[in-house]
Amino acid sequence: MKESINGTNRVEMTFQNFPENERIGRTLAAAFAAVLNPTMEELSDFKTAVSEAVTNAIIHAYPESRGDIVMVMERVENTVTVHIRDFGVGIEDVEKSMEPLYTTLKNGERSGMGFTFMEAFTDHVEVESEPGKGTSVSLTKKMGGEKWNIPVN
């Protein structure tokens, strides 16, 4: 088989809602996208968006317990989609939760800007959530312009 990055790739991982795992999610997503030769700005924006989604799953999904977070990364040609899924409390009103400055954690530590950053720094954000069942956030971003389309050998 001719080696090339044309076509699709998929990597999946499951981790628990420990704060230290935010870094693992963010770093792995960056490594997954690196084959596209993204610009520094594209990569930094992508990492910020992934970080916000993973952080949300870590801090909001399981308020009183440990729980699993599944991260699926898919690349179709030069477009990467990261799905971050939890099986936690879910979101009552998704539309409202995505408004700038909206937060349910009122202890002053959160600014309610996570979803706003995800939307600003990717091409597409999709949120599906069911109270008591969990939340799935999908982030899609095209990266690397036309540079990606070069056979590896």
Ligand SMILES: Nc1ncnc2c1ncn2[C@@H]1O[C@H](COP(=O)(O)OP(=O)(O)OP(=O)(O)O)[C@@H](O)[C@H]1O
């Ligand atoms: N995975 C999730 N499970 C349950 N609730 C969530 C999840 N992700 C987001 N939310 C809800 O959506 C709200 C808005 O999320 P957003 O990331 O925009 O703000 P925040 O996390 O409260 O603050 P910030 O991201 O600025 O620190 C959260 O306050 C929370 O109520």
Ligand SMILES: [Mg+2]
């Ligand atoms: Mg947040």
